[in-house]
Amino acid sequence: MERVLFIIFAAAAVGSALNLIAQRNPMYSALSLIGTLASLSALYVTLHAQFVAAMQIIVYAGAIMVLFVFVIMLLNLQEDQPRIEKQQWLRYLAVPFAAALMAEALYVFRNVKDIRLPAGSDSDRAVGATWSIGTSLFTDYLLPFEVTSVLILMAIVGAIVLARREDG
Amino acid sequence: MVPLSWYLALSAALFTIGAVGVIVKRNAIAIFLCIELMLNGANLALVALSGFFGDVGGQLFVFIVMTVAAAEAAVGLAIIISIFRTRESLNVDDADTMKL
Numbered sequence: 001m002e003r004v005l006f007i008i009f010a011a012a013a014v015g016s017a018l019n020l021i022a023q024r025n026p027m028y029s030a031l032s033l034i035g036t037l038a039s040l041s042a043l044y045v046t047l048h049a050q051f052v053a054a055m056q057i058i059v060y061a062g063a064i065m066v067l068f069v070f071v072i073m074l075l076n077l078q079e080d081q082p083r084i085e086k087q088q089w090l091r092y093l094a095v096p097f098a099a100a101l102m103a104e105a106l107y108v109f110r111n112v113k114d115i116r117l118p119a120g121s122d123s124d125r126a127v128g129a130t131w132s133i134g135t136s137l138f139t140d141y142l143l144p145f146e147v148t149s150v151l152i153l154m155a156i157v158g159a160i161v162l163a164r165r166e167d168g
Numbered sequence: 169m170v171p172l173s174w175y176l177a178l179s180a181a182l183f184t185i186g187a188v189g190v191i192v193k194r195n196a197i198a199i200f201l202c203i204e205l206m207l208n209g210a211n212l213a214l215v216a217l218s219g220f221f222g223d224v225g226g227q228l229f230v231f232i233v234m235t236v237a238a239a240e241a242a243v244g245l246a247i248i249i250s251i252f253r254t255r256e257s258l259n260v261d262d263a264d265t266m267k268l
Contacts, residue, residue, distance in 0.1 A: 017185040047219040105180035155239035162246035
């Protein structure tokens with residue numbers, strides 16, 4: 001059963017990711033990425049990471065992708081057209097390099113032993129539950145959490161400074 | 169029971185597709201979307217390892233990665249808007265002022 005679910009959602013994720021690359025219109029690319037994000041969220045649930053799955057939908061598909069779609073519509077983009085034709089052959093080099101990168105990643109993961117997911121129902125499983133993530137986040141990982149707030153403050157200031165009109 | 173290696177292989181596939189997109193795409197926003205795809209591939213590996221080893225640290229790291237992705241999207245889209253204002257184009261081949 002779990003294998004069937006994995007295969008369905010993995011196929012959906014990879015298919016949407018390939019569609020992201022194949023589409024020339026950025027709007028369709030953004031919609032394909034939302035499909036990949038939703039499939040990954042389902043896979044997180046099969047890994048018993050309910051909190052991360054919810055965050056994936058709320059933060060990624062909800063907030064970040066809305067920002068992307070908003071900018072795409074604001075700029076009213078036309079089709080993505082390759083302008084420099086003389087470097088066209090360079091694009092076909094991407095395929096062997098992609099194969100090499102994939103082989104490298106799989107070679108690194110080759111040494112990972114296939115261990116079993118710890119047994120037990122979701123209610124008595126600590127990892128992945130909201131309370132366990134909250135407890136770790138505000139005790140052991142308090143410093144990274146606080147540094148994150150500084151990062152977001154810098155991003156807010158940076159976005160305002162960069163997107164502001166010069167004469168404004 | 170789904171083996172851990174399946175999740176890691178899917179993570180590697182998503183990361184590779186994202187890397188290919190960054191190289192092949194010429195539209196700045198499409199390149200950004202591919203970077204998000206690469207981040208998600210890494211996130212899947214983190215969540216899978218966290219679940220299988222029973223350590224909550226991996227999921228906290230995913231939380232941090234999502235925050236970084238949000239900050240990166242905000243700043244990156246601001247840069248894209250400011251490039252579009254000056255060049256009326258989002259093709260990365262047009263933004264070649266610093267190219268030798």
